Amino acid sequence: MSIVFEKTSFLTDTSMHYCPGCTHGIAHRLVAEALEELGVKGHVVGVAPVGCAVFAYNYFNCDMQQAAHGRAPAVATGIKLTDPDNIVFAYQGDGDLASIGIAEIIHAATRGTNITVIFINNAIYGMTGGQMAPTTLIGQKATTCVYGRNAETNGNPIKVCELLATLTGPSYIERVSLGDVKSVKQAKKAVLKAFQNQIDGKGFSFVEMLSSCPTNWHMTPTQATSFVSNEMQNMFPLGVFKEVE
Amino acid sequence: MAEKKLMKGNEAIAEAAVRAGCRFYAGYPITPQNEIPEYMSWRLAEVGGHFVQSESEVAAINMVFGSAGAGGRAMTSSSSPGISLKQEGISYICGAEIPCVIINMVRSGPGLGGIQPAQCDYFQATKGGGHGDYRMLVYAPSSVQECVDLMYTSFDKAEKYRLPVMILGDGMLGQIMEAVSLPPMRDLNTIPKKKWATTGEGFGDTRRIINSLYIVPDELEAMNIKLQNIYDSMAVNETLVEEYLVDDADIILTAYGTVGRIAKSAVDILREQGVKAGLIRPITVYPFPTASFQKAASGKAKEFLAIELSMGQYIEDVKLSVEGKKPVRFFGRSGGNIMSPEDIVAFVTKENK
Ligand SMILES: Cc1ncc(C[n+]2csc(CCOP(=O)(O)OP(=O)(O)O)c2C)c(N)n1
Ligand code: SF4
Numbered sequence: 001m002s003i004v005f006e007k008t009s010f011l012t013d014t015s016m017h018y019c020p021g022c023t024h025g026i027a028h029r030l031v032a033e034a035l036e037e038l039g040v041k042g043h044v045v046g047v048a049p050v051g052c053a054v055f056a057y058n059y060f061n062c063d064m065q066q067a068a069h070g071r072a073p074a075v076a077t078g079i080k081l082t083d084p085d086n087i088v089f090a091y092q093g094d095g096d097l098a099s100i101g102i103a104e105i106i107h108a109a110t111r112g113t114n115i116t117v118i119f120i121n122n123a124i125y126g127m128t129g130g131q132m133a134p135t136t137l138i139g140q141k142a143t144t145c146v147y148g149r150n151a152e153t154n155g156n157p158i159k160v161c162e163l164l165a166t167l168t169g170p171s172y173i174e175r176v177s178l179g180d181v182k183s184v185k186q187a188k189k190a191v192l193k194a195f196q197n198q199i200d201g202k203g204f205s206f207v208e209m210l211s212s213c214p215t216n217w218h219m220t221p222t223q224a225t226s227f228v229s230n231e232m233q234n235m236f237p238l239g240v241f242k243e244v245e
Numbered sequence: 246m247a248e249k250k251l252m253k254g255n256e257a258i259a260e261a262a263v264r265a266g267c268r269f270y271a272g273y274p275i276t277p278q279n280e281i282p283e284y285m286s287w288r289l290a291e292v293g294g295h296f297v298q299s300e301s302e303v304a305a306i307n308m309v310f311g312s313a314g315a316g317g318r319a320m321t322s323s324s325s326p327g328i329s330l331k332q333e334g335i336s337y338i339c340g341a342e343i344p345c346v347i348i349n350m351v352r353s354g355p356g357l358g359g360i361q362p363a364q365c366d367y368f369q370a371t372k373g374g375g376h377g378d379y380r381m382l383v384y385a386p387s388s389v390q391e392c393v394d395l396m397y398t399s400f401d402k403a404e405k406y407r408l409p410v411m412i413l414g415d416g417m418l419g420q421i422m423e424a425v426s427l428p429p430m431r432d433l434n435t436i437p438k439k440k441w442a443t444t445g446e447g448f449g450d451t452r453r454i455i456n457s458l459y460i461v462p463d464e465l466e467a468m469n470i471k472l473q474n475i476y477d478s479m480a481v482n483e484t485l486v487e488e489y490l491v492d493d494a495d496i497i498l499t500a501y502g503t504v505g506r507i508a509k510s511a512v513d514i515l516r517e518q519g520v521k522a523g524l525i526r527p528i529t530v531y532p533f534p535t536a537s538f539q540k541a542a543s544g545k546a547k548e549f550l551a552i553e554l555s556m557g558q559y560i561e562d563v564k565l566s567v568e569g570k571k572p573v574r575f576f577g578r579s580g581g582n583i584m585s586p587e588d589i590v591a592f593v594t595k596e597n598k
Binding site for chain 1: 268269271295297299300301303304305307308309310311312313314315316317319333334337341443444445446447448449452453454455456457458
């Protein structure tokens, strides 16, 4: 009998705490597969955020640091400059990256620091129970905008890829979706490229993944993935926003 | 140790850090410590290290977190408002047991305050500063030479106890120029390897995790008890103090940092005038040299005078140490004003009439 599917060695055996249908698990898997395929075992340091992915340090099978809320790019910068031969990545949610940590991500990007950032955009604060995120869609309900996000009172969502693409520093910026199988396959390619860029010394690489939070969206997992593929993709178009050859 | 150079406090401390093996610095400009990042920006490049002018003090302390967590010798510096911004990061560093060095060249506050020297961050430095039950090893040098000497061993101490060392200076110390002997360049190969550091090799059972999250209360309590035990052993092994003419003194002046030096001059003047004054100058303000105060309080001393560039912070630790055995009086200036030795003498002689 031949093995047709295996757990990647870059994930530990720890069972994940994510809710059923949450795409954090898929995102972890993609990152881990990419690291395994690139053969960088023994040369990787990851940075976990504050947010639902805080326990990422239990799941990724490599050295890990857990950063303060929003500061993962700064922590990753310190790690990378100390051991430039290591592959260093930060894994962050939208509250972490696009709200409290917006300065750290912009400046890591503009410095062109040779790290890889995986940005999980689920348009909500998952861990704290469903408050409005900087990426919450207009009209989308959250516990701090119960009638739906309204631009006048709540401000408008931030498009991070578009924002970072205005900078000279980044070498690669792509937005992908975890809403369906085809998109997940494209997401894998993007993650591979983002790490390959770091190996090649090209500088700051960024992959935004449109993700789901069925729990705080109050949806079933299938409703949630369809929300990702439709409403979220409408607001946050997929594609490569920057690529330096 | 023969090399003697005339150097500004800020530059001397930066050079001492490099010689101690510091290879990563991140910081954000703020007066009166700008010579430290300026010096580091070219000096670290010379020795193969890295300097980052960060986007904020918040980013700087978190870069230090990452670098020191990866096993490097990393430091940041700032002055009061910037140190306030670093507090969350310092708390994480303490929770994750990461050794590093933080310099605070204190300026006057609160708020934007002023850029003149002060000691108004005493509580913040010695009682924790950020959230949670933690302390740092806090040095309070009183001369440029002492800055250099304490800086030079700070990384060793930080690594021994796995905590941040803070060097608590003030604008005066940062700006003053004095002749200093510089220590030799530390051979990086002599720095003990850190098994816990995220150097990238970790896989499976050998993974290293730098973390301050403890969801289970008993585990977090155990962690807090462990930290307290570390602070206790630090109190036994690391407390530093200068005692000057204390044994026969009627009045004990006490001050730390630059003010300690001003007070020492005041002791000399008072002695010339026939007043039996002595000085206790803590060199570590955490751990606090409680024993020196207890000894003096049980001895001949009739009273203590706490002198500080703040409105009554340092005096609290003095009183806690004297335990009510003798009166402790207060002489402080603030806002960036500094007392002269003569001001102290006038205060003592007037009060003693
Ligand atoms: C300084 C600070 N502020 C607030 C929090 C509380 N907090 C924890 S997670 C979180 C939001 C996380 O949301 P996001 O980054 O979108 O990640 P998700 O949980 O959705 O994956 C907040 C506000 C904190 N831990 N630290
Ligand atoms: S709360 Fe949302 S983001 Fe967090 S684990 Fe559950 S589904 Fe995922």
